[in-house]
Amino acid sequence: MMRIEVLYAETANLYGDNFGINYLKQSLPEVEIIHTGLTEVPRFVTEEIDLVYMGPMPESSQELAIEALRPHMEAVRRRIDEGKVFLMTGNAFEIFGAYIENEDGTRIPGLELFGGYAKRRMMNRFNGMFLGSMQDMDGQELKILGFKSQFTHFYGDTGVDFAFKRLRGKGLNPDAEGEGVRIKNFIGTYLIGPLLVVNPLFAVYIMKLCGAEDPHPAFEKTAMEAYEVRLKEFTDPEHQY
Amino acid sequence: MKGWYNRTEAFVYLEKRGNIHVFRFIIALCAGKILSFAIHVLGPILHKNGTHLPGNIALKIDPLFLRHIGKPETIVAVTGTNGKTTTNNLIIDALEKNGYKVLSNRYGSNVDSGIASALLQGVSLFNRPKFKLGILEVDERSSLRVYKYVHPKYVVVTNLMRDSLMRNAHPQYIFDIIEQALPDDATLILNADDLLSNRLKPQNPRIYYGIGHQPGDTAESRNLINDVQICPNCHSKLQYHILRYNSIGRAVCPHCGLTSPEADVCTLKIDREDRVLTMRLGAAPFDFPMISDSIFNIYNETAAVALLDQLGLSHEKIAEAFSTMQVVKSRYREDKVRGIRILSTMTKGWIAPACSAVFDYVSQLPGEKQLVLYLEDPTDPIFYSELLAYTFETDFEFLNKDNIQRIIVIGKRARDFYLRMLLAGIPEERLAWTETIEGIKRYLKPKFGVDIHILYDLHQAVHYDQIRANVIAAIEEAKL
Numbered sequence: 001m002m003r004i005e006v007l008y009a010e011t012a013n014l015y016g017d018n019f020g021i022n023y024l025k026q027s028l029p030e031v032e033i034i035h036t037g038l039t040e041v042p043r044f045v046t047e048e049i050d051l052v053y054m055g056p057m058p059e060s061s062q063e064l065a066i067e068a069l070r071p072h073m074e075a076v077r078r079r080i081d082e083g084k085v086f087l088m089t090g091n092a093f094e095i096f097g098a099y100i101e102n103e104d105g106t107r108i109p110g111l112e113l114f115g116g117y118a119k120r121r122m123m124n125r126f127n128g129m130f131l132g133s134m135q136d137m138d139g140q141e142l143k144i145l146g147f148k149s150q151f152t153h154f155y156g157d158t159g160v161d162f163a164f165k166r167l168r169g170k171g172l173n174p175d176a177e178g179e180g181v182r183i184k185n186f187i188g189t190y191l192i193g194p195l196l197v198v199n200p201l202f203a204v205y206i207m208k209l210c211g212a213e214d215p216h217p218a219f220e221k222t223a224m225e226a227y228e229v230r231l232k233e234f235t236d237p238e239h240q241y
Numbered sequence: 242m243k244g245w246y247n248r249t250e251a252f253v254y255l256e257k258r259g260n261i262h263v264f265r266f267i268i269a270l271c272a273g274k275i276l277s278f279a280i281h282v283l284g285p286i287l288h289k290n291g292t293h294l295p296g297n298i299a300l301k302i303d304p305l306f307l308r309h310i311g312k313p314e315t316i317v318a319v320t321g322t323n324g325k326t327t328t329n330n331l332i333i334d335a336l337e338k339n340g341y342k343v344l345s346n347r348y349g350s351n352v353d354s355g356i357a358s359a360l361l362q363g364v365s366l367f368n369r370p371k372f373k374l375g376i377l378e379v380d381e382r383s384s385l386r387v388y389k390y391v392h393p394k395y396v397v398v399t400n401l402m403r404d405s406l407m408r409n410a411h412p413q414y415i416f417d418i419i420e421q422a423l424p425d426d427a428t429l430i431l432n433a434d435d436l437l438s439n440r441l442k443p444q445n446p447r448i449y450y451g452i453g454h455q456p457g458d459t460a461e462s463r464n465l466i467n468d469v470q471i472c473p474n475c476h477s478k479l480q481y482h483i484l485r486y487n488s489i490g491r492a493v494c495p496h497c498g499l500t501s502p503e504a505d506v507c508t509l510k511i512d513r514e515d516r517v518l519t520m521r522l523g524a525a526p527f528d529f530p531m532i533s534d535s536i537f538n539i540y541n542e543t544a545a546v547a548l549l550d551q552l553g554l555s556h557e558k559i560a561e562a563f564s565t566m567q568v569v570k571s572r573y574r575e576d577k578v579r580g581i582r583i584l585s586t587m588t589k590g591w592i593a594p595a596c597s598a599v600f601d602y603v604s605q606l607p608g609e610k611q612l613v614l615y616l617e618d619p620t621d622p623i624f625y626s627e628l629l630a631y632t633f634e635t636d637f638e639f640l641n642k643d644n645i646q647r648i649i650v651i652g653k654r655a656r657d658f659y660l661r662m663l664l665a666g667i668p669e670e671r672l673a674w675t676e677t678i679e680g681i682k683r684y685l686k687p688k689f690g691v692d693i694h695i696l697y698d699l700h701q702a703v704h705y706d707q708i709r710a711n712v713i714a715a716i717e718e719a720k721l
Binding site (some may be wrong): 009011013014015016019022023026028037039056058059060061064122125127129147149151192193196197207218219222223225226229230233234236239241 | 370406408409410413414417443466470471476477478547593624625626628630631632633634656658660663664
């Protein structure tokens, strides 16, 4: 049975993105969902977890999440090496970088899974649409649609791959060629939507990465129709974003 | 400072003499006054409101206009995510019914330009304040721009909850802005049952209001979102012993012992039958007329009483004023066509708690019903393809009730809403979607004894008549 661990949902729960896990549950009813709180030891440290998920959170909670995860970074690296799937949406992935820089220049040390840093501009919220692509497990191009609503951009050399190639919109930062970070099956992205609901094909990809055989997204026909309509809008050359 | 005037010799001369602020302000005041007069005369003819325009222009001419403009001796600010308009209106109405002359922005905007417009109305051409008391509704995001120059003596905070994520991000962000902006000497009127907003400015003088334990209160969350799940002191998981909606309730931290503060002004008893609220705000409990029976508005009424009490209005006078008042029904209409009731409710799209509250209210109304939903906002200036993330924080699950026979969702994004409702567990056979308003006629199945509810977004108000016309056409075609 597939097991999904949702980290710190008591605070990492913004922008409806955690509903993506609900979507996976409705797609694969046999999935077990485990919620781990800030004061608990993550299950993936000692147990087999197929997908570790963390959603967008308030800035103050990023520091709490960093401190909660810091003692378990060896386990994080080990599980990534084993090919386990980690999905971090919104600003959740930022905590795994070198640091987060505040407007006054002070830095919050990150978990250093990869390089680079997030820079906050709290009175300058960035909102935008993003169209990107990635290769699925069969080498087919998968178009990824998403939205961004954030106070930060991510700068510097991450030393790892982008999660998605940028086709339209802004990537990790306004000059970046790609969006998100990828280390084996660790996928971190600023994109929200919810990402998994807006991208049913990406949801299928994640389910396959987690070992599901021939998975189908819940309410596949409607979800795919909604995706196709949105894809048409996102690729419409008449509209700039 | 950029602008045509900074290149003029007169400007340089006045700036050197330190008079430029006065010069700028006089022009801003005159321009604002002329515009206010023009809008007052032409507005009704052109069907334009434009109440923020005079203030907007005044602020453009004099960026320190809010500092320079004359102000009432006592200013009350009413802010918070939900309920500030209702609370603001209750306060103003109660004061006016008791003979107070109140300056307010109730018919205008609540951002800095709207407040500038209101203050413009409140001064003479010589900048002399015409009012002793000002009650101003203040947009939370505008706090920094407003409170820097407009110093409220009292600040009523209704609650802090999720709002438009594109603008307001999350409640903690808004908390930080208000915290930074509020003057240290303002007396805060805070919701004891909102563990986020009631932690604002802990050193400030404060009055807490709230609702005491009521029959039917539970500790179980009914909503998808609650923004106060962890203790603000030690970050342990809070235990709620009352949770009314979202994060509104009473909690204790089992680790450090933090608890919701006791309310100084507390609604002890809610008597919906006799429409009476019994409140404790002094030596003995006092009965006030219940203006609205929804829990949201009971909080608003309690907040209004707490403020009016601070302003020195006697309990009897508050009660007398409330006895003839009702919550503005601009967001609610009800009528009958061929014996079928049509109930229309406007809600705020993009704001999950507001939509959830409307869904909860409608779903709990007795009787069979059909719903027409038009919640998308095609005016979204940022996302050409609208971001509907808020729908995944909104409790569409409330609409999964057997007495809701049919839900028709309209619009370009109808498929997305349809999918969201399927994910809420609503059976497919009860759902229909259509991209056009005319599609209502195809899917609505009017029947005697089955109410039709129209729930529409604020931004779809311009289409309301068209939606209603199509509902009526469906009733006519049904030949009941």
